[in-house]
Amino acid sequence: MRVCVGVRTQQLIHRVSIHPVRPSAAVRWRAAQTRLFCSPPTEEEKPRPSMLRHLTSKIKATGPITVAEYMREVLTNPVTGYYVRNNMLGPEGDFITSPEISQIFGELIGVWIISEWMGAGQPKQLKLVELGPGKGSLASDILRVFSQLRPVLGKASVSLHLVEVSPTLSRLQAQILTGNCSQEADAEDEPVYRRGETAAGLPVSWYRRLADVPTGFSIFYAHEFFDALPIHKFQRTEKGWREVMVDIDPEKPDQLRFVVAPSPTPASSVLIQADERRSHVEVCAEGGVIIHQIAQRIAGDGGAALIADYGHNGTKMDTFRGFKDHQLHDVLSSPGSADLTADVDFNYLRRIAGRDVACVGPISQRTFLKNMGIDSRMQVLLRNCSDASTRKQLISSYNMLTNPTEMGDRFHFFSLLQHSRLARPKTVQGLNMDKKSPAPLPVAGFTELSFS
Numbered sequence: 001m002r003v004c005v006g007v008r009t010q011q012l013i014h015r016v017s018i019h020p021v022r023p024s025a026a027v028r029w030r031a032a033q034t035r036l037f038c039s040p041p042t043e044e045e046k047p048r049p050s051m052l053r054h055l056t057s058k059i060k061a062t063g064p065i066t067v068a069e070y071m072r073e074v075l076t077n078p079v080t081g082y083y084v085r086n087n088m089l090g091p092e093g094d095f096i097t098s099p100e101i102s103q104i105f106g107e108l109i110g111v112w113i114i115s116e117w118m119g120a121g122q123p124k125q126l127k128l129v130e131l132g133p134g135k136g137s138l139a140s141d142i143l144r145v146f147s148q149l150r151p152v153l154g155k156a157s158v159s160l161h162l163v164e165v166s167p168t169l170s171r172l173q174a175q176i177l178t179g180n181c182s183q184e185a186d187a188e189d190e191p192v193y194r195r196g197e198t199a200a201g202l203p204v205s206w207y208r209r210l211a212d213v214p215t216g217f218s219i220f221y222a223h224e225f226f227d228a229l230p231i232h233k234f235q236r237t238e239k240g241w242r243e244v245m246v247d248i249d250p251e252k253p254d255q256l257r258f259v260v261a262p263s264p265t266p267a268s269s270v271l272i273q274a275d276e277r278r279s280h281v282e283v284c285a286e287g288g289v290i291i292h293q294i295a296q297r298i299a300g301d302g303g304a305a306l307i308a309d310y311g312h313n314g315t316k317m318d319t320f321r322g323f324k325d326h327q328l329h330d331v332l333s334s335p336g337s338a339d340l341t342a343d344v345d346f347n348y349l350r351r352i353a354g355r356d357v358a359c360v361g362p363i364s365q366r367t368f369l370k371n372m373g374i375d376s377r378m379q380v381l382l383r384n385c386s387d388a389s390t391r392k393q394l395i396s397s398y399n400m401l402t403n404p405t406e407m408g409d410r411f412h413f414f415s416l417l418q419h420s421r422l423a424r425p426k427t428v429q430g431l432n433m434d435k436k437s438p439a440p441l442p443v444a445g446f447t448e449l450s451f452s
């Protein structure tokens with residue numbers, strides 16, 4: 001049913017003005033899923049000796065390692081980790097993401113954040129907390145919306161807090177967001193490892209861990225972050241659940257292989273639900289810890305979280321895959337040279353978030369963006385664009401973001417909110433007894449907007 005709601009969100013969308021269209025490129029996005037296209041290891045594909053050597057020494061010393069440990073080492077080892085060393089995003093990198101495809105994506109998330117800040121009663125302090133900001137494009141598009149809607153924000157004091165494990169990417173983010181106005185901390189172990197200021201004077205801080213971000217009313221957002229966190233893999237066997245481990249291939253000592261642990265591991269003992277029906281399960285315990293922290297902060301200090309990623313509702317089994325040069329890549333081949341990722345289990349995140357917060361979604365990216373008014377935003381951009389190739393690019397990126405066969409149905413949006421956000425506003429007792437209290441404000445993006 002089409003309902004007439006979210007008038008304030010509509011108004012915000014209309015007030016976001018035109019901005020030169022950021023160029024985008026025709027490349028593969030990394031949620032593309034089928035193992036059939038996996039590029040097999042080739043002769044010229046040189047393993048990263050240091051990462052492979054590091055992993056094989058570790059396995060020789062302590063035995064096979066969990067898939068979670070393998071993924072953590074490969075992606076975020078402080079010296080040789082894939083994220084730590086590379087700029088992997090974009091046409092020259094290994095994959096492309098929605099914020100890189102079109103500025104509209106970040107603009108609509110900017111509108112969502114302001115809408116939730118308004119729904120929470122416009123607190124005086126607003127912390128924007130982004131997890132895994134990549135190149136900084138999403139934050140940059142969000143902050144542009146904040147500048148355009150500055151009068152709406154009034155005197156609210158806004159600050160940006162970026163949780164980023166990669167020094168390489170943090171430098172890129174600092175360049176995009178602050179120009180030359182940022183500085184690294186003197187000591188390596190400082191919780192805030194870089195500080196800066198945007199051209200509009202908004203403070204930006206960088207942290208390695210969410211736990212280091214100061215508390216207070218915050219809107220958390222994460223795009224393609226949870227899928228990059230380490231997963232444990234489990235296999236149902238005749239003897240019960242067993243953890244999948246990574247070992248050295250005895251026949252090829254410079255290659256790795258999967259093995260099944262002969263007896264229960266600490267993870268297989270605690271991470272499998274008693275009523276689990278699948279034969280293979282992936283659990284992202286690290287994502288669970290982060291969601292728990294976010295939920296507790298929202299319950300205690302107010303705020304909301306918006307998580308956008310590819311994933312499922314506790315139904316999929318083997319989704320672990322690698323990405324290199326916009327192609328699927330064998331996860332155990334050339335460790336450190338390719339991105340590793342696994343679909344997010346939103347059911348697991350909802351369970352870990354617990355009862356202290358309300359969860360909405362997941363809903364498809366297509367539905368979320370359409371509810372947020374992507375169609376009318378596109379019309380404005382197209383109306384104001386006379387250059388044929390830019391128009392073509394706009395239409396192609398719109399298609400990539402929303403078409404169900406592209407990213408439209410594969411990516412999902414999921415949100416954590418304070419319970420009070422969804423409660424009916426209280427009416428004064430004793431007055432207007434026959435009147436129902438007004439409906440709660442709808443959550444933008446998760447409810448269809450009427451533009452009538």
Ligand SMILES: C[S@@+](CC[C@H](N)C(=O)[O-])C[C@H]1O[C@@H](n2cnc3c(N)ncnc32)[C@H](O)[C@@H]1O
Nearest residue numbers: 083097132133134163164165166223224225228
């Ligand atoms: C797949 S990229 C997505 C980047 C960006 N959000 C986008 O959509 O374009 C994952 C991001 O998360 C960061 N990251 C990965 N693991 C992390 C961790 N454990 N802690 C903090 N950041 C992490 C990476 O460095 C990178 O910035």
